[in-house]
Amino acid sequence: MAWSFRKRIKIIPGVHLNLSKSGISTSIGVKGASITFGKSGTYLNTSVPFLGLNSRYKLSESSPKPETYNQEQPIELFGNIFSADIQEITSQNMQGVKEAIILAQEQKKELKSDLLKIQTTLGASKTKLLLSYVFLYGIIKKQIPIQLKTDIQAQKEAIDQTKEQIDNCYVKLEVEFEQEIKEKYNTLVQTFKNLTTSHKIWDVTSAHFQDRVAARSSASTIVNKRDVRFSLKSIKEIRSDFEALYFENANGADLYFYPSFIIMYSNKTEFAIIGLDEINLQQSYVRFTETGIVPRDSKVIDRTWAKVNKNGTPDKRFKGNYQIPIAKYGQINLRTNTGLNEEYEFSNYEFTEEFSQAFRDYQALIKQLN
Incomplete structure (x- = not known):
């Protein structure tokens, strides 16, 4: 008897995003059946095209090696900076997307x-x-x-x-933009590309108060941070014409920004999906007492001394006391009410500011659609 092999393959549902002035809809499924998430609620859609039958059933309402540096001004939170348990962060209305990815895996x-x-x-x-x-x-x-x-x-x-x-075990992500929304998104992508060219990108993993008088330093905060990489990159389980904006995370799950959601991806079993409208992005700059080499795309905005008096003058009790540059770095904080908590610094402040503004503009438009 001839050897034979037969395997029944499940049809992996695709994800279709439609971003228009009438709202954002996320359809998950294949022809014949899908689940739609819209601002009016969650619906199961079924159809039998050749019989001309279409049905829609409402399911639910919508739901809303590290290096140590000195920093002159304190950031908002002290201690270790990391996100909550990844299993607790997924947005309620993104569970369908997560289940499709799990099925592919x-x-x-x-x-x-x-x-x-x-x-x-x-x-x-x-x-x-x-x-x-x-x-x-x-x-x-x-x-x-x-x-x-x-x-x-x-x-x-x-x-x-x-x-x-x-x-072929992947989730196909299709995105439809209205022109105005697409232009905002293209601006976001372009400013992100600029941001990735920053000579230095750091993930700030912890921040601690420093007694300036005891340390004879101008910095009141000591931060630990690690070099990380930003790029255009998508997770293997999702294929789309739009590559994600990739944020490497030094002490947790990496972040992948898609047009209407973020995937925090640690591994195949540990990942979360967060609606883009839930992200609280705060951008500012830091005056950084740089004891190493100042990145070539950073600006030196002031100088201090290795050992300094409370009034900013050099402490003459220390022989060979020398000046230290104070650089202006960009800073971004990403937080959500569900537990996302990440902080990054960038050597290029201008690119940080441009990206943050583009993100806020795009996010504001997304929120209007929800």
Whole structure:
């Protein structure tokens, strides 16, 4: 009997975002059935096109190695700076998107297990074929190698099909913009691209008060921060014409900004999805007492001394006391009521300001649509 492999594949629902002046709708599903999230509530949509049948059922109401540096002025919060448990952060109206991603991950895992089994079977079939010639029974009984060759061909085809199915385990994200909204989003993306070119980008992981008098320093705050990378990058489980704005996180889940939501992604089982309208972005600048090399795209706005008196003059009790530059860095804080809490600094203040303004402009438009 010829070897055969059959696998029932679940249809992974896609996500369709429609951003228009009439509101934002998020449809999750495939032709025939979908779930729509809109400002009037959550609906199940079903249709049988060839019979001309369409139905809509309301489901629910809408729901609303680290380096240490000195910083002259304190930030709002002291202590470690990190977000809450990622399992608690997902927005209620984004659960459908999260479930679609989980389905893609589970199916990919199952298919990879199937692929391993087929590859093992193929190896065994090849060994049997070889042995049939070595021990001559394949020459005497010719139908044995013929059947094995048929099985091997079927197994190779099954491997190709399974690999193709694995490659198709993703959520397709489609986005439709009205022109005004698209222009705002394009501005956001362009300012983000500029921001990624900052010579230095840091994730601030903690901040602690410093007794300036005891330390003989002009800085009242000590912050710990690590170099991180920003880029255009998407998670593997989502494919779209729009790449996400990627924020690396030094002490937690990375952030991926999509047109109407943010994915905090740590790994395949630990991620959260937050509505863009829920983000509280605060932007400012810091006067940073830079004990290292001042980045080439930063501005030195003042100078202090390694050991300084309370009134700002150099402490002459310390021999070899030297001046230290004070650089102007951009700062962004990202928070939500559900527990997102991240802080970044950038060597290029102007790019930080431009991106933050573009984000607020785009977010304000999104909030109007909700």
